Amino acid sequence: MCRLMLLNREAVSLLENWGVLHAMLKQLECSFGGHGNGVAALWSQSERVSVQKGVKLRTEEAAHLLSRSAGRGADWMLFHTRRASSSVIADCHCHPFRSGKLTLAHNGHDAAFARLGQSIGVTDTELIARTWTRLRLPLAALDACTGVFIGFQRDAPFVIKGSPYSDLVAAWHRKTGAVVFASELPPWLAEGAFEQVVEVRRLAWFGRTLDRLTLDVVPYRPSPQRPRFPPVRRWEDPDPLLADWSDPEEEEAAGYANLIEEEEARAREAEGKLASAQAPKHQGEEDWRQGRQVEHDYPGWWWR
Numbered sequence: 001m002c003r004l005m006l007l008n009r010e011a012v013s014l015l016e017n018w019g020v021l022h023a024m025l026k027q028l029e030c031s032f033g034g035h036g037n038g039v040a041a042l043w044s045q046s047e048r049v050s051v052q053k054g055v056k057l058r059t060e061e062a063a064h065l066l067s068r069s070a071g072r073g074a075d076w077m078l079f080h081t082r083r084a085s086s087s088v089i090a091d092c093h094c095h096p097f098r099s100g101k102l103t104l105a106h107n108g109h110d111a112a113f114a115r116l117g118q119s120i121g122v123t124d125t126e127l128i129a130r131t132w133t134r135l136r137l138p139l140a141a142l143d144a145c146t147g148v149f150i151g152f153q154r155d156a157p158f159v160i161k162g163s164p165y166s167d168l169v170a171a172w173h174r175k176t177g178a179v180v181f182a183s184e185l186p187p188w189l190a191e192g193a194f195e196q197v198v199e200v201r202r203l204a205w206f207g208r209t210l211d212r213l214t215l216d217v218v219p220y221r222p223s224p225q226r227p228r229f230p231p232v233r234r235w236e237d238p239d240p241l242l243a244d245w246s247d248p249e250e251e252e253a254a255g256y257a258n259l260i261e262e263e264e265a266r267a268r269e270a271e272g273k274l275a276s277a278q279a280p281k282h283q284g285e286e287d288w289r290q291g292r293q294v295e296h297d298y299p300g301w302w303w304r
Contacts (some may be wrong), residue, residue: 002095002107003028003183004080006157011178012077013071018193022063025079027186029059033081036094037062040103041069042076042152046221049103049152050074053094071205076157078150080105086114087123097126099133101154107183108147108166140204150181156207164201169220171197179210187222 005028007015011304015021020224029037038053039062059081066077086109096105106125112125113131120127127167128145131137142149159181161168162284167183170196178194185226190197196210198217 001032001034001083001085001109003083003106004078004095004105004150005180005182006076006078006158006159007066007180007182008076008178009070009074010173010176011180012066014173014176014178014193015172016067018189020189020193021067022060023184024182024189025059025063025081028079028183029081031184033085034084036091037082037090038080038094038105039065039069039097040078040096040105040152041066042073042103042155042157043073044075044155045304047155049098051096051098051218053064053096054079054091055089055094057094069248076152078103078105078152080107085109086118092259093123095125096151097229099126099129099131102129102133102151103153104129104132106147106149106150108145110146113145119251139206143202143204148183158207159203159205161200161203164216168200168203169197170200170203170215170217181205185220185222190222191222211236227294 005024012021015024021176025037035087036053036055037057037059038051039057040049042052050069062079066079069077078096082094084093096103097231098104104125106128108294113127117124117127122130128149132139132142132186138159138189139149139153139158140192146166146168148159148161148168150157159168169180169182169185169190171180171182171185171190172178173194175195180194181200185197196212197220198212199220200214200215201218203216
């Protein structure tokens with residue numbers, strides 16, 4: 001698992017006014033991250049994207065980069081903290097990934113792409129980004145892959161979530177125009193800073209104004225007892241080949257992750273029949289697909 005967040009310039013200002021921007025990033029890192037962080041910013045008018053990531057990028061630095069980008073007029077920003085699953089801990093495996101005009105970050109593990117990616121030394125997320133760019137696939141088709149995807153394509157942000165079982169919270173504040181998508185929000189923030197906070201079950205969103213009536217959501221009830229991993233050891237040697245996976249802390253963390261996955265699998269089987277009944281009723285089955293699809297119109301190279 002990883003943790004991620006997509007937010008607009010107004011949301012950065014709102015969190016800064018509350019004095020909680022860095023605390024929010026730290027919360028995500030301590031929850032299911034710590035193996036490398038990354039930030040990206042989008043200037044929609046010029047389609048400019050700035051990315052900075054690495055194993056040693058601290059949350060304090062990430063918060064500063066988000067704040068500086070917002071101050072320089074960036075429209076949308078994202079943060080990702082990685083929990084390594086299919087590859088070693090290294091700067092090159094940190095999110096987000098850029099391929100052509102696509103900037104992509106991912107929370108989840110897609111087994112099929114992970115196996116293919118291992119054969120060429122890349123993660124499942126990086127291979128997905130290259131595949132979607134090379135084949136010019138529509139972003140909405142990411143709902144067939146496992147997990148939550150956020151990022152930018154050309155001049156627009158997007159969020160894709162095809163399964164109700166991955167973590168995604170949406171929060172917005174109409175007066176200021178602040179919008180945040182995150183893997184989780186702490187109770188002290190969810191209850192105070194935003195007018196609407198919901199847990200998203202499925203979503204294909206491309207920048208449209210959020211409306212709870214047209215979203216496939218359930219009320220957000222943050223858990224005060226989320227599992228916590230042991231402290232993560234920082235890797236001082238940048239060579240990914242030297243990553244030692246026999247570290248006992250890492251093995252214990254992996255054991256926790258396996259237990260969580262087994263519990264989720266059992267819950268899915270028991271709750272499968274209830275999922276459709278819990279989903280809100282919309283006028284059409286595809287109402288959960290929000291906004292316009294941004295199309296590729298550039299050649300792109302797979303290995304760019």
